[in-house]
Amino acid sequence: MALEWIVGNLKRSTITIKPIANGPTRRAILSYGTSLLAFSLPDLARASDEDVRGAILEDFGTDDIPVGDVLIDMPDYSDSGKSVPLTLTVPCTMEGLDYPQAIGIYAARNPRPRIAQVYFTPACSNAVFSTRVRLDSYQDITVVVRMASGQIFKGTRKVDVTYGACEDAIANEQFPPGWVPRIRVAVPKTAAVGDAVEVRTIIGHPMETGLRHNSQGLIVPVRIAEWFHCYMNGQLAFSAKLEPAIAANPYIAFNLRIKEASKLHFEWIDTSSEVYTYDDAVAIG
Numbered sequence: 001m002a003l004e005w006i007v008g009n010l011k012r013s014t015i016t017i018k019p020i021a022n023g024p025t026r027r028a029i030l031s032y033g034t035s036l037l038a039f040s041l042p043d044l045a046r047a048s049d050e051d052v053r054g055a056i057l058e059d060f061g062t063d064d065i066p067v068g069d070v071l072i073d074m075p076d077y078s079d080s081g082k083s084v085p086l087t088l089t090v091p092c093t094m095e096g097l098d099y100p101q102a103i104g105i106y107a108a109r110n111p112r113p114r115i116a117q118v119y120f121t122p123a124c125s126n127a128v129f130s131t132r133v134r135l136d137s138y139q140d141i142t143v144v145v146r147m148a149s150g151q152i153f154k155g156t157r158k159v160d161v162t163y164g165a166c167e168d169a170i171a172n173e174q175f176p177p178g179w180v181p182r183i184r185v186a187v188p189k190t191a192a193v194g195d196a197v198e199v200r201t202i203i204g205h206p207m208e209t210g211l212r213h214n215s216q217g218l219i220v221p222v223r224i225a226e227w228f229h230c231y232m233n234g235q236l237a238f239s240a241k242l243e244p245a246i247a248a249n250p251y252i253a254f255n256l257r258i259k260e261a262s263k264l265h266f267e268w269i270d271t272s273s274e275v276y277t278y279d280d281a282v283a284i285g
Helices: 002-007 025-037 051-058
Strands: 016-019 071-073 077-080 084-089 101-105 114-120 128-133 139-147 152-163 185-187 197-204 227-230 235-242 251-257 260-272 276-285
Touching: 002 128, 051 101, 051 139, 071 152, 101 128, 114 128, 185 260, 185 276, 197 227, 197 260, 197 276, 227 251, 235 251
Parallel strands: 077 152
Antiparallel strands: 016 276, 071 084, 084 128, 101 114, 101 139, 114 235, 128 251, 139 152, 185 197, 197 251, 227 235, 227 260, 260 276
């Protein structure tokens, strides 16, 4: 799906690039090292059901999770696994402890079991999240939800693809000197107090997986937009931890509740430690 078609009427950004304060954490460095190791396997080994269970156990402290009310909207079939739309919905009130504090998305037949981790706050008007993902074959997508109350449940969705996302094994130069991504954000300029508004974002980033070789036959290192944050009036409203399984030019959509005139700050953190930002605002009208 072409980037131009996806962005539609999204607005062009002015990009600010800044280093991460104090540098990446030890946990981030270890995670990045693991990413490089996992994606440098020459045989492109796929994850297994056991790998998914292990990732869920690590993320949620248990892999004995009951089926619950989470809606996974994906096509039953896709010709290409390079960019498969995914929308998650958790029916809830978003009041008190009735909201999903964390959601983990997993794939059993991708090179790595994790696709993304998503974090809602009460600033969101509902628990709906949309993106596009890379899938390497017919498989189950597993979604695990932890509510703020502590309740944990899961859902699964079968998806079939004809050509896996790993078919394109040769990488061209994706990050020439001076490269910066294009950013688009769509958010209403005005809203009434209490309105729910949809926020749609896209960053023009190749999301290099580390699975591909360059023209000299060398593995191209992982480089992705790894974290996405949205702040509303200085408070974190929504965030997502992205994995290489998120499709190139990551598209992220979610919803916010507007209670007052709001300044919105968006932030994408690259595995190279670059930070790309965009600012917008919603007036009360």
